[in-house]
Amino acid sequence: MTVLGGEPGVGKSTLVLQMLASLAGAGRASLLIAAEESGEQVRRRAERLGAAVDGCYLLATTDLDAVLGAADQLRPSVLVVDSIQAVSDSACGSQAGSPSQVRECAGRLARYAKSLGVATLLVGHVTKDGGLAGPRTLEHLVDTVLSFDGDRLQSLRLLSASKHRYGPTGELGLFEMTETGLRGLVDPSALLLGDRRRGVPGSIAVPVLEGRRPLVIEVQGLVGPTTSGVPRRVAQGVVGGRLALLLAVLERRCHLALAASDVFVSTVGGLRVSEPAADLGIALALVSAVTGIAIGEEVVACGEVGLAGELRQVQATERRLAEAARLGFRRAVVPQSAPEGPMELELLRAGTLLEAVRLLLGVVPAARSRPRTEIGGGPELSGGRDVRTLVRTPPSLVS
Numbered sequence: 016m017t018v019l020g021g022e023p024g025v026g027k028s029t030l031v032l033q034m035l036a037s038l039a040g041a042g043r044a045s046l047l048i049a050a051e052e053s054g055e056q057v058r059r060r061a062e063r064l065g066a067a068v069d070g071c072y073l074l075a076t077t078d079l080d081a082v083l084g085a086a087d088q089l090r091p092s093v094l095v096v097d098s099i100q101a102v103s104d105s106a107c108g109s110q111a112g113s114p115s116q117v118r119e120c121a122g123r124l125a126r127y128a129k130s131l132g133v134a135t136l137l138v139g140h141v142t143k144d145g146g147l148a149g150p151r152t153l154e155h156l157v158d159t160v161l162s163f164d165g166d167r168l169q170s171l172r173l174l175s176a177s178k179h180r181y182g183p184t185g186e187l188g189l190f191e192m193t194e195t196g197l198r199g200l201v202d203p204s205a206l207l208l209g210d211r212r213r214g215v216p217g218s219i220a221v222p223v224l225e226g227r228r229p230l231v232i233e234v235q236g237l238v239g240p241t242t243s244g245v246p247r248r249v250a251q252g253v254v255g256g257r258l259a260l261l262l263a264v265l266e267r268r269c270h271l272a273l274a275a276s277d278v279f280v281s282t283v284g285g286l287r288v289s290e291p292a293a294d295l296g297i298a299l300a301l302v303s304a305v306t307g308i309a310i311g312e313e314v315v316a317c318g319e320v321g322l323a324g325e326l327r328q329v330q331a332t333e334r335r336l337a338e339a340a341r342l343g344f345r346r347a348v349v350p351q352s353a354p355e356g357p358m359e360l361e362l363l364r365a366g367t368l369l370e371a372v373r374l375l376l377g378v379v380p381a382a383r384s385r386p387r388t389e390i391g392g393g394p395e396l397s398g399g400r401d402v403r404t405l406v407r408t409p410p411s412l413v414s
């Protein structure tokens with residue numbers, strides 16, 4: 016029993032149709048309940064996707080009794096209800112989509128699925144904050160919770176599991192939405208970095224882990240004098256709280272005056288990054304944006320930033336660095352304690368964010384300047400510059 020959640024229009028029905036078509040190709044009959052769209056609409060979509068095939072049955076209804084009746088008659092290997100919020104049980108007084116209806120319908124479907132051994136997938140709506148709509152019990156009721164994410168305006172789609180009773184949750188499916196449907200991405204990093212511009216300050220590549228899969232994505236930062244009384248902090252694809260924390264560390268530990276600046280951070284490609292491993296990349300992108308010094312396009316950064324400004328090692332650093340090397344990156348900024356990387360990758364080790372800034376951008380905050388030998392392992396730097404001198408342009412950035 017699986018529930019597949021996703022924002023409106025992200026492509027849930029498309030994914031389901033393509034999945035059922037490939038199951039039919041493998042000789043497994045399925046029944047698709049269209050509770051939101053007419054049979055004609057679903058059939059036309061199936062034709063566009065090449066998914067109108069034998070062995071894939073369709074019933075357009077919102078009545079749960081009709082759903083169970085048809086499933087009893089057909090005995091499919093797979094039953095899909097699109098969506099659980101749109102079906103209702105006439106015995107339960109409330110409206111379709113209400114918590115009690117969703118609980119009742121999902122409960123009856125679960126009992127049916129378990130007693131007859133029919134793999135059942137419920138398509139579910141999500142709320143504004145990304146959680147499954149309806150009662151929390153829905154998540155307890157099912158064996159697997161999948162979510163389908165992506166930026167509707169961009170073509171990347173991600174399928175991940177937040178709960179999986181009979182397997183790992185670390186897997187991630189990456190797809191591209193095309194006119195003929197979803198296509199699995201063989202080399203997602205290449206797509207994510209495809210439109211990167213060279214020599215622009217505020218941009219850095221970051222190897223993140225999506226499930227167990229390392230991916231290199233671009234993180235961008237933009238900083239400018241605030242245009243309103245209250246400075247804006249906009250985080251797209253990055254957790255807002257994490258950005259606030261990094262701004263505080265940049266201000267207190269790296270002497271960057273950002274209190275009167277609008278700050279924007281964004282991940283490119285619609286990918287959401289919640290892991291702290293992206294901290295260092297985000298912070299360096301912001302320093303690069305403030306100072307106007309572009310970070311080399313051959314550089315990646317990975318590490319967690321602590322409140323004291325220290326850099327901490329993150330899980331699976333080796334795999335992240337291997338992916339970066341595979342994609343042709345040549346230098347990586349990492350915490351002092353990070354393990355060795357692949358041969359092709361020169362590691363710039365830094366104990367603190369301040370050291371990482373100095374190593375990568377050649378910027379030396381005067382108050383904290385130390386002999387370079389303490390950093391160790393880094394390349395020769397071009398003459399050090401004072402961050403506070405640099406942030407004086409534009410003047411409004413100085414607190």
Ligand SMILES: Nc1ncnc2c1ncn2[C@@H]1O[C@H](COP(=O)(O)OP(=O)(O)OP(=O)(O)O)[C@@H](O)[C@H]1O
Pocket residue numbers: 021022023024025026027028029030051167192193194195
């Ligand atoms: N002709 C087309 N060419 C390219 N992409 C299309 C085409 N028609 C639909 N799409 C894509 O499919 C998406 C809609 O897919 P789908 O209906 O499967 O989403 P959904 O998640 O089921 O939406 P809902 O929540 O409304 O049920 C659109 O946002 C668009 O990206």
Ligand SMILES: [Mg+2]
Pocket residue numbers: 027028029051097
């Ligand atoms: Mg749909």
